[in-house]
Amino acid sequence: MALAGTALGCTSRLHAATDTAVRVTALGDSVAVLSGAGGNATYVRGPTGPLLVDGGSAAGSSALLAQVARISGQRGVSVLFNTHWHVDQTGSNLAVGKAGGRIIAHANTRLWLNTTVDSTWQKQQFKPLPKAALPNDTFYTSGAMQHGDQHIEYGHLLQAHTDGDIFVHLRDANVLVVGDLLAVDAYPICDYVTFGWIGGMVDANKALLAICNADTRIVPGQGPVQTRVDLQRQHDMLVILRDRLYELVKRGYSADELIAAKPTQDYDSRCGDPLLFIRNAARGIAQHQRQIPGVV
Numbered sequence: 313m314a315l316a317g318t319a320l321g322c323t324s325r326l327h328a329a330t331d332t333a334v335r336v337t338a339l340g341d342s343v344a345v346l347s348g349a350g351g352n353a354t355y356v357r358g359p360t361g362p363l364l365v366d367g368g369s370a371a372g373s374s375a376l377l378a379q380v381a382r383i384s385g386q387r388g389v390s391v392l393f394n395t396h397w398h399v400d401q402t403g404s405n406l407a408v409g410k411a412g413g414r415i416i417a418h419a420n421t422r423l424w425l426n427t428t429v430d431s432t433w434q435k436q437q438f439k440p441l442p443k444a445a446l447p448n449d450t451f452y453t454s455g456a457m458q459h460g461d462q463h464i465e466y467g468h469l470l471q472a473h474t475d476g477d478i479f480v481h482l483r484d485a486n487v488l489v490v491g492d493l494l495a496v497d498a499y500p501i502c503d504y505v506t507f508g509w510i511g512g513m514v515d516a517n518k519a520l521l522a523i524c525n526a527d528t529r530i531v532p533g534q535g536p537v538q539t540r541v542d543l544q545r546q547h548d549m550l551v552i553l554r555d556r557l558y559e560l561v562k563r564g565y566s567a568d569e570l571i572a573a574k575p576t577q578d579y580d581s582r583c584g585d586p587l588l589f590i591r592n593a594a595r596g597i598a599q600h601q602r603q604i605p606g607v608v
């Protein structure tokens with residue numbers, strides 16, 4: 313099931329490994345989304361060199377960085393954010409780090425990238441990255457910076473998709489990069505191995521809704537640019553599914569019994585196969601039982 317070097321994307325649908333051309337979607341004069349090299353990468357022009365939020369997969373990195381060089385007219389990447397540790401986001405860390413770039417991530421993301429992760433749900437073991445590829449500028453809560461014409465704010469979203477998820481908000485362009493906290497026409501997956509869970513995913517979606525407005529362009533980890541309406545729709549679905557799953561877990565349902573109960577069936581026509589979503593949600597809930605109302 314797992315494809316070498318590409319993981320499963322982070323939605324419940326497979327995203328094929330890509331060596332095709334990297335597509336560019338402009339979001340203004342100095343901001344663009346580059347897609348087709350693993351997860352989405354968001355580009356910001358700047359006088360010291362390009363800034364990227366996420367760097368695609370290792371397999372797609374060369375094509376991604378070549379496209380960045382083409383659209384920027386500059387070599388290299390001066391700043392790279394990792395929205396979380398997954399391989400579809402951190403594939404350019406080595407190239408950027410080796411060249412002396414600044415790699416910004418939450419402290420937990422650096423911890424995962426610096427250890428072996430046995431991912432039971434991805435059926436894959438992820439080895440530590442070389443030292444040069446590790447984030448070299450970590451934070452715990454939030455931060456801000458100026459890059460070219462963009463004032464950039466970023467912050468941690470606690471335990472949601474993983475325990476190191478961050479948003480990156482390009483204030484002047486009104487672009488909000490959210491990594492895998494928003495899935496397009498798919499169920500968002502909680503990576504319980506690195507402490508993501510559905511309760512935290514709901515909270516993270518709520519926090520993101522408070523940051524954006526009706527005009528905000530939201531860049532998800534995979535797929536086309538979204539709007540606040542899309543994020544609200546996912547949030548509202550997750551609130552309902554979280555509460556249904558809590559209720560069934562309180563009744564003692566196992567993961568297989570949860571699946572048999574079809575708690576997602578009114579969303580499956582849009583979001584596809586719910587199996588991975590439910591299985592991972594069940595594992596995450598089991599890890600957070602004390603935070604569930606009515607469970608002591």
Ligand SMILES: [Zn+2]
Nearest residue numbers: 321322398492
């Ligand atoms: Zn992910």
